Every structure is written in C-alpha cells, then in structure tokens.
Amino acid sequence: MELTPKAKKTMVTAALIGPAAIWLFVFMVLPFFAILVFSVGERAPAGGYQPAFTFDQFANLGARAAAFVNTLTLAPIGAIACLLIAYPLAYYLAVKVDPRRRLLLVSLVVVPFWTSMLVRTYSWMYLLGARGIPHVLELIGIENVRLINTPGAVLLGIVYGYLPLMILPIFVSLEKLDRRLLEASADLGAKPISTFFNITLPLSLPGVMTGVALVTILLLGEYLIPQLLGGGKVFFIGNALVDLFLQSRNWPLGSAIAVTLVIVVVAVLLISMRIAWRFAGTRQIDLV
Amino acid sequence: MTSASTHNIEFRSVSKTYGSVTAVSDISINVPKGAFMALLGPSGCGKTTCLRMIGGFEQPTSGDVLIDGRMMNGVPAYRRPVNMVFQQYALFPHFNVEENVSYGLQQIRPKLANAEIARRAGEALEMVRLGGFGKRRIHEMSGGQQQRVALARAIVNRPSVLLLDEPLAALDKKLRSAMQFELQTLQRELGITFVLVTHDQEEALSMSDFVCVMNAGTIRQIGRPEEIYDHPGEFFVADFVGKTNRIEGTLEPGGKVVRMADGGALAIVARPGVEPGPVVVALRPEAIRLEHRPARMGEITGVITHRVFLGSTAEYSVAAPGIGDVLVTADHKTMTESDLIEPGATVTLAFDPAAAHVFRGTANQVTTR
Ligand SMILES: Nc1ncnc2c1ncn2[C@@H]1O[C@H](COP(=O)(O)OP(=O)(O)OP(=O)(O)O)[C@@H](O)[C@H]1O
Ligand SMILES: [Mg+2]
Numbered sequence: 151m152e153l154t155p156k157a158k159k160t161m162v163t164a165a166l167i168g169p170a171a172i173w174l175f176v177f178m179v180l181p182f183f184a185i186l187v188f189s190v191g192e193r194a195p196a197g198g199y200q201p202a203f204t205f206d207q208f209a210n211l212g213a214r215a216a217a218f219v220n221t222l223t224l225a226p227i228g229a230i231a232c233l234l235i236a237y238p239l240a241y242y243l244a245v246k247v248d249p250r251r252r253l254l255l256v257s258l259v260v261v262p263f264w265t266s267m268l269v270r271t272y273s274w275m276y277l278l279g280a281r282g283i284p285h286v287l288e289l290i291g292i293e294n295v296r297l298i299n300t301p302g303a304v305l306l307g308i309v310y311g312y313l314p315l316m317i318l319p320i321f322v323s324l325e326k327l328d329r330r331l332l333e334a335s336a337d338l339g340a341k342p343i344s345t346f347f348n349i350t351l352p353l354s355l356p357g358v359m360t361g362v363a364l365v366t367i368l369l370l371g372e373y374l375i376p377q378l379l380g381g382g383k384v385f386f387i388g389n390a391l392v393d394l395f396l397q398s399r400n401w402p403l404g405s406a407i408a409v410t411l412v413i414v415v416v417a418v419l420l421i422s423m424r425i426a427w428r429f430a431g432t433r434q435i436d437l438v
Numbered sequence: 439m440t441s442a443s444t445h446n447i448e449f450r451s452v453s454k455t456y457g458s459v460t461a462v463s464d465i466s467i468n469v470p471k472g473a474f475m476a477l478l479g480p481s482g483c484g485k486t487t488c489l490r491m492i493g494g495f496e497q498p499t500s501g502d503v504l505i506d507g508r509m510m511n512g513v514p515a516y517r518r519p520v521n522m523v524f525q526q527y528a529l530f531p532h533f534n535v536e537e538n539v540s541y542g543l544q545q546i547r548p549k550l551a552n553a554e555i556a557r558r559a560g561e562a563l564e565m566v567r568l569g570g571f572g573k574r575r576i577h578e579m580s581g582g583q584q585q586r587v588a589l590a591r592a593i594v595n596r597p598s599v600l601l602l603d604e605p606l607a608a609l610d611k612k613l614r615s616a617m618q619f620e621l622q623t624l625q626r627e628l629g630i631t632f633v634l635v636t637h638d639q640e641e642a643l644s645m646s647d648f649v650c651v652m653n654a655g656t657i658r659q660i661g662r663p664e665e666i667y668d669h670p671g672e673f674f675v676a677d678f679v680g681k682t683n684r685i686e687g688t689l690e691p692g693g694k695v696v697r698m699a700d701g702g703a704l705a706i707v708a709r710p711g712v713e714p715g716p717v718v719v720a721l722r723p724e725a726i727r728l729e730h731r732p733a734r735m736g737e738i739t740g741v742i743t744h745r746v747f748l749g750s751t752a753e754y755s756v757a758a759p760g761i762g763d764v765l766v767t768a769d770h771k772t773m774t775e776s777d778l779i780e781p782g783a784t785v786t787l788a789f790d791p792a793a794a795h796v797f798r799g800t801a802n803q804v805t806t807r
Contacts, residue, residue: 330528333495336515337522338542339595348541352532 182412188405197399207406214407217390220376222414224301224386225369228308229316229362235309236316236361241350243317244324256321259314268374271307275378278303299381307375312368316361323357324350355425363422367415387411445507446471446599446631447492452501454487461487463655464501469599469648474625474632476642479652480678485635486525488652489601492633494518506598516545521592522601526608527584529576535587536572539563542595562590565624582613589624599631606641618645639679643667651675673797676720683726683764685719689796695736696796700760705736706794718797723767725793728754728785737788740764742781752778756787 153161189207194200211218243255262270276282278297287295297303327350335345373388380386387407394404447469454462462484469475477485490496491503494515503510505519521542529538540559543550550558563569566586571579579587585605592600602621606614622645625632636642642649643663651658651666651674659671670676677684685704687696693708696719706719733739740758754766764787779785 328528330524330526331530333493333515334522334524334528334530334591335541336495337493337520338591339516339545340541341516341545344545349530 185405185408188401189409191402191405193400193402197401199401199405207402208410210403211406211410213403214387214390214394217385217387217407218410220301220380220384221370221372221386221388224304224308224384225366225372228305228312228369229366231305231309232312232316232365233320233358233362236313236320237358240317240320240324240357244321244327256318259317259321262314267311271311271374271378274303274307274310278306278379298379299383301380301384303379304376304384307379308369308372311375312365315368316365319360319364320354320357323354323360327353359422359425363419366418366422370411370415370418444470446473446505447633448502448504448507449488449491450502450504452488452491452498452503454484454491454496455499460655462491462498465655465657467650467657467660469631469633472629472631473648474622474634474646475648475650476646477633477635477650477652478639478642478679479637479658481637483652484655485637485652486603489522489603489633489635492518492599493520493522493601519597520599520601521595521597522603523585523588523592523605525603525605527588527605529584529587529591531576533576534572535563535568535574535576535579536560538576538587539572539590539594541591546595558594559590562594565593565627566590566620582609582617585609585617586620589621593624593628593630596628597630599633600625602632602634604635604637606636607638614641621645643679649679651678653678670720670795673718673720673795673799676722676795676797681723681765681767683721683723683761685721685761687717687719689714689717693796694791698760702738702760703736704738704794705791706796707792708796712796712798716799718799720795720797721764721789722793723753723765724769725789726764726766727788728756728766728768728779729788730783731786733786736791737786738764739784739786742779742783742785745778745781747778754779756785758787 188199190203190205191199192202192204192206243252243259247255275298278284280298282297284295284297287293331349331353332345335349336342340348371388372386373392376384376386376389380389391404391407394400394407445468447467449465449467452462452465453460465484465488477488479485487496491498492505492510494510494513494517497511510518530541533541536556536559539562540555543555543558560569560572563572566589568583568586568590571583571587576584576587585608588605605621606617609617618641621632621634632646634642634646643666646663648660649663649666650660653674659666659675661669666675666679670679673684676682685696685698687698687704689696689708689712691714693710693712693714694705696704696706696717698704704719708717728742738758738761740756740761742754743757743763744755746753750769752768754768756764756766758764766787
C-alpha cells in the first residue's frame with residue numbers, strides 16, 4: 151500500500167510523540183483528573199474518599215495555611231537566594247575563567263548530583279543537629295545554638311540542593327552571549343558596570359528566569375528538605391500532602407491542596423515566561 | 439614628524455603577541471587627521487589586532503599607541519575618543535534601532551537631556567538614510583540596513599576616529615559598492631579619520647586616501663592607492679594589490695636585462711639599488727600589449743591558450759617559454775570585435791621596460807599570499 155506524503159508525515163509525528171503522549175496521559179492526565187474529582191468529594195467516615203460535589207475542601211484550605219505560607223515564602227526566598235549565589239558564579243564560569251578549564255569547572259558544579267539528594271540532606275541533618283555544629287560550638291563555649299528544625303535550616307538545605315539547577319541555565323545564557331556586544335558597549339563609552347546592567351544582565355535574563363522558574367517549581371513540591379531539616383516545625387505543602395493522604399487519610403482535602411498547588415505552579419511558569427519574553431528581545435527564546 | 443595636531447593615530451614600534459603567536463611586530467604608523475586609511479592584507483596578517491589596539495580592546499605587548507597625541511597605553515576602551523563598526527555589526531538585539539543608535543549618547547556624563555539625545559540619534563539615522571526606522575527591532579532590518587545602523591551608532595558620538603573592521607564583507611556585491619560610496623561621502627561630510635580594515639584590494643584602492651599593506655604582522659608599504667599600485671615596494675605588494683605576473687630570472691649588470699632560466703632576455707629598467715643577481719620581476723597584465731609581429735630584443739613571444747571576455751576588457755592567458763603562463767588584460771575600447779585574438783595564435787608580448795618592477799630575491803624568499 152502506497153502512503154501519501156501527508157499520511158507519512160502524520161505517522162512520523164505519531165511515532166515521535168506517541169510514547170511520551172501515552173506515558174503522560176496514563177501517569178499524569180489520568181491521575182490529575184482523579185485528583186480533580188477527589189477534590190470536590192468528601193472524606194469517607196473511615197478515611198479516604200466518597201463521591202460528592204462540594205467545594206467545602208477548598209474552603210477548608212485555611213486549615214493548612216501554615217504549609218502554604220511556608221512553601222510560598224521559603225520557595226521564592228530559596229530561589230532568590232540560589233539566584234544571588236549562582237549568578238556571580240555562573241558569570242565567573244562563563245566570562246572570566248580560562249576557556250580551557252571551563253568544562254572541568256562546570257562539570258564540578260554537577261558533581262553533587264552523583265550522590266543521592268537524600269544522603270546529602272541527611273548529612274546536613276546530622277551536621278545541623280545537636281551532635282553536629284551546635285556541639286562543636288558548645289566546646290568552644292557558645293551554648294544553646296539551635297540550627298535544626300528552623301526556617302534557616304530549611305533554607306540552607308534548599309540552597310545547597312538546588313544551586314546547580316540555578317547555575318547551569320544562567321551559565322548557558324551567559325556563555326552564548328556575544329562578547330562583541332560587550333566590546334561594542336565599552337566602545338560606545340559605557341563603563342563596565344553600565345555594560346553589565348544594560349547588556350549582560352538583560353541578555354542573560356532568559357537563563358535567570360529559567361533557573362528561577364525551575365527551582366521555584368521544584369521547591370513548591372519539595373518534601374524531603376522540610377521533612378529532614380524542618381522537622382515537624384517547618385513543613386511544606388508536600389509534607390502536608392503526605393500527612394493528609396497517608397496519616398489522616400483526608401483524600402479530598404489533600405486533593406484540593408494539590409489542585410491549588412498545580413494552579414500556583416502554572417501561574418509562576420506563565421509569569422516568568424512572560425517576563426523572559428519581554429526582556430529577551432528576540433522572537434525566539436531558549437528555555438535553557 | 440610627530441606633532442599632536444596633525445596626527446590622529448600614531449603607532450610607535452608596536453608589537454603584540456598572544457602567547458607564542460606574534461600577531462603584530464614592530465609597527466609604526468602615522469595617520470593624519472581626517473584621512474581615510476585602509477589596512478589591507480591577507481587573512482591573519484594582524485589587521486584586526488591593529489584596530490583592536492586603537493579601540494582599546496587589546497593592549498600592545500610593547501610600543502605605544504597615541505590618539506590625538508595622547509598616550510593610550512592602559513586607557514580602557516570606554517575612555518577612548520574612537521568608535522568602531524564591528525565586523526558582524528554587534529548590534530544590541532534587545533534594543534530597537536533608535537535605542538542602539540542613542541546608546542553612546544546615553545553614556546555621556548553629565549547626562550544629556552532626552553530631547554537632545556533623541557535629536558542627535560535622529561540626525562545620525564538621517565545621515566545613514568534610515569530616518570523613520572527608529573522603532574524597528576534589529577532582527578527586522580536587512581543586512582545592509584543593519585550595517586547602516588552600526589554606522590550610525592558609531593558616529594553618533596562624533597568620535598575623533600572611526601574604526602571599521604571589514605564592515606562590508608557580509609554584503610552582496612551591489613550593496614557593497616553602494617555602501618562604499620556612502621562611506622566615502624560620509625567620511626568627507628564628517629571630517630572624521632576613518633581606518634578601514636579590508637582584505638579586498640579593490641575596496642582599499644577605491645575608497646582610501648592611504649593604503650597600508652600588511653603581511654605576517656608587519657607593514658610592507660604605506661602610500662596613496664596609485665603609489666601602491668604603480669610603485670609597489672616589493673613583490674608581495676605588487677602581487678597582493680591587483681593582479682601581477684611573476685617572472686624569475688637573474689638581473690645582469692647594468693640593470694637593463696633580466697636573463698631567464700631558459701636563456702631568454704627581458705628588457706627592463708631596474709630601480710637604482712637593485713643589485714645584479716637573482717630577481718623577481720612583477721609585470722601588470724594591463725602593462726602588456728599583444729602584438730602580431732616578431733619579437734625584438736628583450737621581448738618574449740608566446741601562444742594564447744585561453745581567452746576570457748569580460749565586457750569592457752578581455753583577459754588572455756599566454757604560454758611563454760621560460761616563464762609559464764602570462765596573464766594579459768586588453769582594453770576593449772581599443773578593440774573592435776575582430777580585435778579579439780583567438781586562442782592558438784602566436785603573439786609577441788610587448789611592454790614598456792619601465793613598467794616592469796624588479797625586486798631582489800628568488801621565489802622562495804618572496805612572501806606570497
Ligand atoms: N586572541 C588571540 N589569541 C591568540 N592568537 C590570536 C588572537 N587574536 C589573533 N590572534 C592571531 O594573531 C594573528 C593576527 O590576527 P588578526 O585577527 O589581527 O588577523 P586579521 O588580519 O584581522 O585576519 P582576517 O583578515 O582573517 O580577519 C593571527 O595569526 C591570529 O591567529
Ligand atoms: Mg580580522
């Protein structure tokens with residue numbers, strides 16, 4: 151049987167995106183649909199879900215306000231802290247470093263990923279815990295320092311864990327920045343600081359926005375770091391979800407929280423894309 | 439002659455090395471105020487390096503660069519009274535045309551009034567015939583238009599020197615000649631010193647007041663275009679600037695005859711100072727006439743192997759014993775169609791002995807492109 155060119159094209163397209171589409175449908179769209187249905191349902195007396203159509207759960211979100219507040223403050227603060235540390239480092243790697251050593255240094259950035267996030271966060275738990283840094287401080291006479299289970303500990307864990315994800319996109323956007331634009335700016339009389347704010351920074355914004363969006367979105371769903379370094383005190387939405395689904399078995403409330411979280415993530419993504427578009431100046435924009 | 443008032447740019451024994459690579463070695467140049475100088479030379483000869491040392495993007499390894507009589511060693515690019523048109527224009531992609539052009543004005547301290555900035559940017563755009571394009575984005579401009587934006591951006595601050603690094607290389611032939619004309623006009627209007635880097639010898643000859651021919655990091659000759667063309671100082675210059683025939687032989691005492699390997703003689707007039715011995719003769723294709731008569735003493739004969747008709751001229755390739763292929767250009771004005779000589783004909787190559795340039799050395803000692 152002869153295929154028309156158009157049919158061939160359709161088949162190629164299907165072959166290319168089919169596997170991913172099926173995967174996403176089964177493991178993302180269907181579960182999300184289930185969560186949507188749960189979120190307008192009721193908690194069965196014995197726990198779990200029973201069908202209903204009510205927005206009571208959304209009205210109840212306030213019961214978990216602390217998780218929302220923690221997540222919605224510490225995630226952006228964490229992302230910004232990452233940004234403030236990552237930008238100078240990425241700038242150094244992309245602009246200042248001897249090109250022959252660049253690849254080596256950039257690979258060092260991702261070395262932490264060679265061990266599991268769990269192990270690394272667990273080591274921080276030990277370091278910050280009573281037998282870690284506070285103990286050392288005690289030996290030199292500084293007593294009663296509490297590090298673990300504080301917002302600061304969670305923030306530290308966040309910056310530690312997510313820094314590479316911020317560095318890489320910023321590095322990429324700075325590295326492909328045309329050096330001659332910087333020379334042209336200097337040529338036209340701009341002092342280095344002026345060149346940075348007029349040329350370098352705006353042209354690296356797509357990388358910055360990618361990094362901020364990536365880190366913020368991942369942080370909104372973070373579970374491990376608050377669990378280990380925040381103890382029961384500083385918990386995120388992710389921790390609340392685990393609690394609601396596995397301990398108190400209030401699936402509808404958990405689902406309502408999850409749906410709200412998804413809406414927040416999509417909003418963050420759209421806003422940061424808009425900003426990146428605005429500043430990128432070119433029609434196309436690379437997300438990495 | 440080193441007076442600050444007449445020399446815009448001065449190089450005093452400037453050298454530049456990158457690690458073990460010598461990009462420029464011991465160069466001295468004076469560029470008079472308001473002159474249009476072309477830096478001409480083959481790829482990698484150090485043209486861009488020279489320009490970048492004027493612009494302040496590179497510092498000389500040794501020697502001094504002076505602008506308007508002021509020592510520029512260690513002065514950063516943003517403090518130099520020169521502006522540059524970059525090879526690929528280097529326009530800021532996130533700014534529109536007007537923002538690109540006014541960028542230099544925005545940097546002036548104390549700050550200029552916005553109205554003043556807008557007026558001067560508008561003027562610069564008018565000057566490159568882009569009035570009304572101010573709000574366009576860079577990627578909405580054609581190559582030639584971008585080139586003019588780059589030009590407007592570079593002249594808006596009224597620099598003392600404008601540096602142009604092969605600004606026309608990316609343009610097609612027609613647009614290039616139009617822009618060459620515009621650049622020349624602009625240079626006269628503004629009275630700014632232009633330093634143009636090019637490896638296109640026609641561009642260098644047609645546009646500039648002075649041509650500086652470079653090779654392998656050194657200056658081979660500086661002079662007016664016609665000087666460079668008619669009186670090349672060495673074989674490299676004769677060969678690089680315009681087409682030339684190379685004839686090797688031995689200069690006989692007296693300086694009137696070059697004896698070729700096969701024993702044939704060539705009548706020439708050697709400049710005083712060229713010693714008898716191995717020499718290279720450069721003979722322009724248009725200096726040779728093809729004649730249907732027996733060769734006289736000191737002339738050569740050959741057989742036409744190819745003919746290329748070029749419209750106003752015709753190019754012949756003539757196989758001459760002892761020399762090889764000789765290129766001859768015949769002016770079409772003096773020819774009727776029947777004057778075109780057919781390949782296969784035996785002709786005499788006649789030329790004015792004074793038109794041949796005789797340089798010391800053998801082929802291996804002569805640097806070529
Ligand atoms: N940053 C650098 N590091 C090392 N070598 C360099 C550097 N810049 C230039 N060179 C070398 O210096 C020499 C001169 O380079 P330059 O760019 O001045 O040549 P050019 O005359 O402009 O050539 P082209 O016509 O190809 O642009 C070349 O051999 C080049 O390889
Ligand atoms: Mg160059």
